[in-house]
Amino acid sequence: xxxxxxxxxxxxxxxxxxxxxxxxxxxxxxxxxxxxxxxxxxxxxxxxxxxxxxxxxxxxxxxxxxxxxxxxxxxxxxxxxxxxxxxxxxxxxxxxxxxxxxxxxxxxxxxxxxxxxxxxxxxxxxxxxx
Amino acid sequence: xxxxxxxxxxxxxxxxxxxxxxxxxxxxxxxxxxxxxxxxxxxxxxxxxxxxxxxxxxxxxxxxxxxxxxxxxxxxxxxxxxxxxxxxxxxxxxxxxxxxxxxxxxxxxxxxxxxxxxxxxxxxxxxxxxxxx
Numbered sequence: 001x002x003x004x005x006x007x008x009x010x011x012x013x014x015x016x017x018x019x020x021x022x023x024x025x026x027x028x029x030x031x032x033x034x035x036x037x038x039x040x041x042x043x044x045x046x047x048x049x050x051x052x053x054x055x056x057x058x059x060x061x062x063x064x065x066x067x068x069x070x071x072x073x074x075x076x077x078x079x080x081x082x083x084x085x086x087x088x089x090x091x092x093x094x095x096x097x098x099x100x101x102x103x104x105x106x107x108x109x110x111x112x113x114x115x116x117x118x119x120x121x122x123x124x125x126x127x128x129x130x
Numbered sequence: 131x132x133x134x135x136x137x138x139x140x141x142x143x144x145x146x147x148x149x150x151x152x153x154x155x156x157x158x159x160x161x162x163x164x165x166x167x168x169x170x171x172x173x174x175x176x177x178x179x180x181x182x183x184x185x186x187x188x189x190x191x192x193x194x195x196x197x198x199x200x201x202x203x204x205x206x207x208x209x210x211x212x213x214x215x216x217x218x219x220x221x222x223x224x225x226x227x228x229x230x231x232x233x234x235x236x237x238x239x240x241x242x243x244x245x246x247x248x249x250x251x252x253x254x255x256x257x258x259x260x261x262x263x
Contacts, residue, residue: 031227034220040216045210045255053263056187063183081169089161115173122180 026085033082040075047072060126069127076119084112154241158214161245165212208257211257215248 006013016022027036051059062068087108095101150156155212156202182193222240225231 031224034224038217038220041213045213049255049258049262052259059190062186079169079173083133083166083173086166087170092169103201110227117176118177119173119180122184125184 026088030082033085035080036074036078037082038107040071044075063123064127066127069123070122073120076116078122080112080116084109087112101103112129136256152237154245155237158219158222158241158244160213162173162223165219167214168208168212169216172197172205175205175209207256211248211252214251214255218244218251234260 015023047062049063054062063072087106091101091104091108095104179193179197182189197206222231222244225240231237
């Protein structure tokens with residue numbers, strides 16, 4: 001029988017969420033979106049390069065292709081989740097005053113959601129016929 | 131009972147940036163954060179460009195004109211480099227996440243490769259952009 005020298009309760013060990021109560025959720029989500037971002041970034045770059053110098057009708061014809069629009073939506077969502085967690089890590093590293101830190105983390109979440117919502121709205125509006 | 135007064139001792143702070151000699155790994159680590167922050171702010175421009183496209187031809191033409199100006203191109207160049215650098219730096223982190231690449235020579239080589247490959251990819255993108263314009 002293995003001796004239990006841990007200070008943690010058996011229930012705490014089973015839950016595996018640590019003192020922050022969220023476990024490795026952010027860590028894993030950051031890796032998951034990073035993998036998605038590698039694939040989606042390459043596609044995004046191809047789309048943007050293809051749009052260079054195109055007049056409005058031709059640019060919209062490409063941007064509203066279902067496959068292109070879906071991939072743009074996925075890129076926006078994955079990037080916004082990823083950048084929200086990344087900026088939260090930076091805030092938690094450098095902002096030490098508790099009140100300011102909480103406000104900064106909140107503002108960071110609002111920013112990511114606002115940017116994501118605006119982009120998703122624009123892509124959907126274009127796709128569903130301007 | 132009188133509790134002992136807790137006085138903050140004049141301890142030395144832990145060493146920070148200015149103490150260390152700059153190394154490739156340190157520079158690329160800092161660059162990963164800087165490019166990440168740049169991309170974070172840059173998403174506002176992508177959102178604005180998409181909203182302009184959704185607003186109609188006039189707004190889209192204005193957005194395209196701004197993107198094509200000298201300042202616009204400078205921002206786009208920095209954005210594309212940040213995107214490539216952060217992506218290649220992220221691939222490096224995947225290697226570390228798998229518990230590999232921690233040897234001094236390996237991590238130094240990976241740090242240098244991060245800069246070389248991300249610069250090469252950025253140049254490649256802009257060659258294609260300028261050639262197909």
